[in-house]
Amino acid sequence: MNGERHQQWKVVILGTGAVGGLYGAKLAVAGDDVTFLARSDYHALRTSGLHVETPEGNLVLKRPQVTRNPQQLPQADLVLVCWKATANAALEPALHACCGPHTCVLVLQNGWEIERDVAQVIGPDRVLGGCCFLCANRVAPGRIHHLDYGGITFGEYASSTRGTITERVQRIARHLHTAGIDAQPCADLHLARWKKLAWNIPFNGLSVVLKADTRQLISQPETRALAEALMREVQQCARSVSGVEVYDAHVAKMLADTEAMVPYASSMLLDYRHRRPMEVEPIFGNPLRAAIAAGYHPPRIDMLYQLLKFIDRRNQSGAAG
């Protein structure tokens, strides 16, 4: 935590997976009034609490405030949307309960245009979007293993505010900082999203197609070259869709960071292994369609999307792969 004093906020965390568990625990330990909306982990959280193992030590909430009824959520200063976009059917009752006129909703999901579902419920003006750079897994109900990294880059969603870091974004960043969360405001959420997709598209996608962790993918010359080629296509998507440049230095950094990273099974690979629906549309389908609509057809992203649709459908049907 930084020197600045932590003011108590009312925070609602939607989803108690790796992202929601880690950030929710940090905010609660720092003194916030945090309520979790849980589904399958509800009983574990009620009976055994929330346990987050981090590289710097362990965080334990013995009695987290947790509900599985969205209508029981309190009105919040800040809502973090941490479940996967595949769970968004539950957004509407939750947001209606916890959003007041001054509530900010920070969407920490992966993909392109994934804030749209939230904006359709509460309008775009209270919506922020953020990208987590985080190696963490939910290893069991109520148990999170945080392996590496942990920062958030976030900014305003509404197109009217594109290019500016608003006062409330700065305020939220300071608040998160005092809870030990490395939160970086950004003026252009588009750019942040494309920079994140430059990692998610190759490494989530290839990890599922090849059933491989990040170390295996980055250490073989063919898959490293393929990951880089996919990143180049994301660069072109960013230019075509948003008119922004994901610099080559970012591509080089993503590759170098992945080399330096502990071997990591992507969240999409874990979803595959547990036969949960995968975020194929948010991470692959949405950017692909946006690029095609903007006049650029990325061939490798399209191919990865097609492979993943096949794999996800078979996996959901219960058939062996």
Next chain:
Amino acid sequence: MNGERHQQWKVVILGTGAVGGLYGAKLAVAGDDVTFLARSDYHALRTSGLHVETPEGNLVLKRPQVTRNPQQLPQADLVLVCWKATANAALEPALHACCGPHTCVLVLQNGWEIERDVAQVIGPDRVLGGCCFLCANRVAPGRIHHLDYGGITFGEYASSTRGTITERVQRIARHLHTAGIDAQPCADLHLARWKKLAWNIPFNGLSVVLKADTRQLISQPETRALAEALMREVQQCARSVSGVEVYDAHVAKMLADTEAMVPYASSMLLDYRHRRPMEVEPIFGNPLRAAIAAGYHPPRIDMLYQLLKFIDRRNQSGAAG
């Protein structure tokens, strides 16, 4: 068999897998003096014979002439190279034994420029190349299951003869016909190879990446579209490398044939499952490099090649996928 009388030829069959077993059995039943060079199937062939189950009935050679010593092969009128290109290290002693000045060597392997290995041993002038359109599997040593199709399109390899159907190609075609083999001479082996690759590249490749049979691949919209996109890239490879046109009607026919086909695990998928080396270089690496050298970089074929290199290396290492 056709009305024409079958003349006895001396035939050597290199490899006793699906291709060598089926065509060798047909030629032997028709009256040819057929010798098989076998490796792992040697004992099964010696003790139990060769059994080929076909849609029209079963062919059985109780006592096939079979050797595992290439130096014991007789000099032949016709040699069929039927093992996979991954076994070509054994070519040289075999060809030295069975090739005389008038021997023709018909290479029935999959891929691009796979006749080169044979031509390096005996020079290009006695080399022919052929593509099999065949659903057949070696289900056990000495046991072949022929499911569907069965034709061969073949022609001269030497570039000096490109564009012509030579007298010897016509003679061999007639001979194969009298043994009930649908053998079609072609004037341009390049075109035949690209037409075959238009099937092999999508369906061998995707079957291994997705662990799926042809029916599963063709019946899902995403993988059907991906197979077609890969065929389009093969069309462009054919234009760039060889200046020939694989017509859209051929692409449509390949897709329709695959729909009509019995569900079929490609030979590459069987190689994968049995942890045998896969024909990644002949079917993917060689055409890819030829296309790039000709100024066209096919992105999806490149990606498929990269995925398969990763899968093949891991599979050969014995690791789980």
